Amino acid sequence: xxxxxxWAKRKKWWLGASALLMILYACALPSRLFTAPTSYVIEDSHxxxxxxxxxxxxxxxxxxxxxxxxxxxxxxxxxxxxxFFHHWGVDxxxxxxxxxxxxxxxxxxxxxxxxxxxxIRLSRNKPRTIWQKLIEITLATRLEFSYSKKSILALYxxxxxxxxxxxxxxxxxxxxxxxxxxxxxxxxxxxxxxxxNSPALVHPGRNRNALxxxxxxxxxxLCLTKKIDSSTCQLAKLEPLPNQPLPxxxxxxxxxxxxxxxxxRQPNTTTRVKTTIDGPLQRNVIDIxxxxxxxxxxxxxxxxxxxxxxxxxxxxxxxxxxxxxxxxSALQSHVDVxxxxxxxxxxxxxxxxxxxxxxxxxxxxxxIPDIPTQIAGYSPQNFDLSFDGAVPASRxxxxxxxxxxxxxxxxxxxxxxxxxxxxxxVTTLKQNADHYGLSLILxxxxxxxxxxxxxxxxxxxxxxxxxxxxxGYDLDDIHGPGYRMDxxxxxxxxxxxxxxxxxxxxxxxxxxxxxxxxxxxxxxxQQFSSTQRVAWKTGTSFxxxxxxxxxxxxxxxxGVWVGNTDGEGRPGLLGVATAAPILFDIFRLLPxxxxxxxxxxxxxxxxxxxxSGFRAGEYCTDRDSMWVPAAGLRxxxxxxxxxxxxxxxxxxxxxxxxxxxxxxxxxxxFVLPPTMEYYYKQKxxxxxxxxxxxxxxxxxxxxxxxxxxxxxRPNARIYVPxxxxxxxxxxxxxxxxxxxxxxxxxxxxxxxxGVTKDIHQLAVHPTPGKxxxxxxxxxxxxxxxxxxxxxxxxx
Numbered sequence: 024x025x026x027x028x029x030w031a032k033r034k035k036w037w038l039g040a041s042a043l044l045m046i047l048y049a050c051a052l053p054s055r056l057f058t059a060p061t062s063y064v065i066e067d068s069h070x071x072x073x074x075x076x077x078x079x080x081x082x083x084x085x086x087x088x089x090x091x092x093x094x095x096x097x098x099x100x101x102x103x104x105x106x107f108f109h110h111w112g113v114d115x116x117x118x119x120x121x122x123x124x125x126x127x128x129x130x131x132x133x134x135x136x137x138x139x140x141x142x143i144r145l146s147r148n149k150p151r152t153i154w155q156k157l158i159e160i161t162l163a164t165r166l167e168f169s170y171s172k173k174s175i176l177a178l179y180x181x182x183x184x185x186x187x188x189x190x191x192x193x194x195x196x197x198x199x200x201x202x203x204x205x206x207x208x209x210x211x212x213x214x215x216x217x218x219x220n221s222p223a224l225v226h227p228g229r230n231r232n233a234l235x236x237x238x239x240x241x242x243x244x245l246c247l248t249k250k251i252d253s254s255t256c257q258l259a260k261l262e263p264l265p266n267q268p269l270p271x272x273x274x275x276x277x278x279x280x281x282x283x284x285x286x287x288r289q290p291n292t293t294t295r296v297k298t299t300i301d302g303p304l305q306r307n308v309i310d311i312x313x314x315x316x317x318x319x320x321x322x323x324x325x326x327x328x329x330x331x332x333x334x335x336x337x338x339x340x341x342x343x344x345x346x347x348x349x350x351x352s353a354l355q356s357h358v359d360v361x362x363x364x365x366x367x368x369x370x371x372x373x374x375x376x377x378x379x380x381x382x383x384x385x386x387x388x389x390x391i392p393d394i395p396t397q398i399a400g401y402s403p404q405n406f407d408l409s410f411d412g413a414v415p416a417s418r419x420x421x422x423x424x425x426x427x428x429x430x431x432x433x434x435x436x437x438x439x440x441x442x443x444x445x446x447x448x449v450t451t452l453k454q455n456a457d458h459y460g461l462s463l464i465l466x467x468x469x470x471x472x473x474x475x476x477x478x479x480x481x482x483x484x485x486x487x488x489x490x491x492x493x494x495g496y497d498l499d500d501i502h503g504p505g506y507r508m509d510x511x512x513x514x515x516x517x518x519x520x521x522x523x524x525x526x527x528x529x530x531x532x533x534x535x536x537x538x539x540x541x542x543x544x545x546x547x548x549q550q551f552s553s554t555q556r557v558a559w560k561t562g563t564s565f566x567x568x569x570x571x572x573x574x575x576x577x578x579x580x581x582g583v584w585v586g587n588t589d590g591e592g593r594p595g596l597l598g599v600a601t602a603a604p605i606l607f608d609i610f611r612l613l614p615x616x617x618x619x620x621x622x623x624x625x626x627x628x629x630x631x632x633x634x635s636g637f638r639a640g641e642y643c644t645d646r647d648s649m650w651v652p653a654a655g656l657r658x659x660x661x662x663x664x665x666x667x668x669x670x671x672x673x674x675x676x677x678x679x680x681x682x683x684x685x686x687x688x689x690x691x692x693f694v695l696p697p698t699m700e701y702y703y704k705q706k707x708x709x710x711x712x713x714x715x716x717x718x719x720x721x722x723x724x725x726x727x728x729x730x731x732x733x734x735x736r737p738n739a740r741i742y743v744p745x746x747x748x749x750x751x752x753x754x755x756x757x758x759x760x761x762x763x764x765x766x767x768x769x770x771x772x773x774x775x776x777g778v779t780k781d782i783h784q785l786a787v788h789p790t791p792g793k794x795x796x797x798x799x800x801x802x803x804x805x806x807x808x809x810x811x812x813x814x815x816x817x818x
Contacts, residue, residue, distance in 0.1 A: 368562025
């Protein structure tokens with residue numbers, strides 16, 4: 024025993040050397056065999072290629088696929104390594120045969136490499152010497168211990184050269200045959216399988232006889248080994264060889280760029296992604312945009328974009344970021360409009376309407392003033408430059424009136440609306456709320472088609488999920504769009520009683536949006552039961568630079584933008600005229616479904632005044648019961664109905680100072696303020712208040728003023744431009760009087776300026792500087808205001 028320990032002590036270095044060799048062997052294999060850059064690749068939801076870009080080193084090299092087609096496995100094993108599934112990385116028989124051939128020919132004829140050894144050689148890219156061959160043998164056995172046979176084949180298929188700048192089976196299949204490798208025939212797969220053996224010699228563009236011979240020899244071997252039958256072999260031999268490399272599909276180049284930008288922020292992720300895009304739908308949307316592009320370009324409108332989202336998941340089903348024609352530099356095809364911040368026009372109005380309803384500040388049909396408005400120097404205008412006096416909130420939304428929208432935002436407060444938009448997922452509003460002010464509701468901010476479509480999808484999802492949430496709100500239903508197949512929005516919250524927007528308010532907003540007349544159909548669409556119900560909203564930015572249309576159904580959200588990426592405005596670039604036709608053509612591609620169910624558990628029944636849309640007040644005689652969002656129970660009562668006292672004839676108003684109460688008639692009367700009345704009665708049936716009996720005028724000290732100044736507003740600063748002929752321009756001042764036929768006398772700085780009757784508008788030529796305007800009616804009623812005329816140097 025003692026002799027044994029002495030011997031072991033002498034031989035201890037052998038043990039250390041053996042341990043060191045085992046450690047070196049275990050650590051010999053790099054953690055990443057291949058570090059060369061790969062192409063960015065996006066696939067549709069069915070695994071079909073949508074778009075790909077060349078790798079940074081100029082090679083078409085797709086990321087290694089997990090699954091290899093069985094045809095390629097059979098072809099490559101038969102051609103390169105028939106005992107692949109039976110050796111541990113080295114095939115002694117193949118090495119012996121190769122050594123004998125090399126000695127017989129006195130040069131390297133065959134290397135005897137297995138597929139595993141070829142993977143190692145491809146990863147190392149070293150000169151082919153005996154020493155490197157020994158290293159390859161060692162690393163090949165190490166690779167077999169770390170990877171499955173399937174993974175080794177995948178590494179080979181993903182990194183083998185296929186001629187020119189084509190690397191890997193996936194890239195080769197698309198470059199040479201324009202198809203996914205899974206769709207290749209036996210003849211096509213055999214042609215590709217022989218290329219890695221001699222990619223420089225056997226190139227599809229030349230040496231076609233050599234390629235044909237090698238392919239057919241492989242087919243004969245496959246037939247001989249019973250991998251294919253004889254008829255398949257003969258038919259495969261008749262298949263043509265590939266010609267020059269084909270361009271890869273570019274069905275979603277902008278989504279590819281978006282994926283690449285995301286990937287560069289997270290560089291350790293794969294450069295291949297399976298998306299949620301529906302390939303056939305994507306191609307149809309491209310065709311629709313291209314069709315309208317040929318029409319709109321005649322008017323200098325060069326660009327268009329569209330997106331389709333699935334409401335349930337928020338996933339993108341179609342993503343066309345722009346008209347794609349890189350050869351035409353004027354199109355700026357590289358710009359992804361879906362991700363670009365643009366002025367959204369009126370597309371935010373439904374969100375504000377729903378927010379006000381959910382707050383109980385208005386009811387669905389509450390009258391909103393639509394009169395000339397100036398707020399802190401901001402003067403919004405309706406598109407047609409006219410005014411309705413007062414308009415129901417739902418009608419203001421469906422007609423996309425600007426002045427009522429600004430007044431509703433003033434009621435809600437723009438600071439709150441700015442915060443709400445951010446909570447709904449809008450990140451493009453980079454400035455604080457004061458920067459945008461009330462113009463936010465008319466497109467004064469910046470939004471992207473991606474985020475805005477996501478907001479509408481979140482609204483629809485909130486309404487759609489109400490039953491499964493047992494009447495509660497899941498805050499995780501509010502999320503942005505996605506495009507990756509492996510992404511899932513998992514709920515992290517328990518449904519609660521409060522949501523960002525009330526479900527009943529969303530339902531009313533969608534119904535108001537549905538009432539918009541579709542372009543070119545003039546309401547005829549309502550006669551067809553098969554026509555899909557769509558809640559939709561258009562938007563046009565200032566200067567006719569952007570045309571928007573966004574539509575919502577319980578299943579889908581479609582967003583469309585039309586314009587010029589360089590911001591050039593064009594006459595006729597209106598959302599309703601350009602984007603809306605595209606929107607409905609896309610909806611015709613989508614399956615129709617049921618409409619949103621009425622969320623009765625979020626609604627309460629309340630008596631409303633038919634004329635004003637407010638909760639019915641004491642003097643409202645024409646009432647109706649209506650389901651409204653629960654918060655509507657605390658909304659204000661009708662302010663426009665009042666009790667009017669008439670004389671016994673019913674033709675004059677009276678007071679107790681001029682008529683005994685027992686001789687009076689007491690009637691409920693719908694009375695709007697003078698300015699609202701002035702415009703309202705021009706477009707609506709309206710019965711003005713009867714005038715006071717002449718003997719009652721002296722007792723009207725506490726009566727509301729019958730006269731209002733519409734323009735200018737108090738402390739207005741006005742610039743009057745010079746006419747084309749050089750003469751001073753005019754400022755047109757406007758007033759309203761409740762009593763028809765009454766004369767109003769106008770004075771500027773106590774100087775008489777003119778008199779008006781019925782239509783109270785007066786053109787004046789004030790000098791630059793500050794002035795005082797005074798109006799006096801024939802009954803002695805007086806109003807006064809200050810204004811300033813700006814000189815040209817103060818403009």
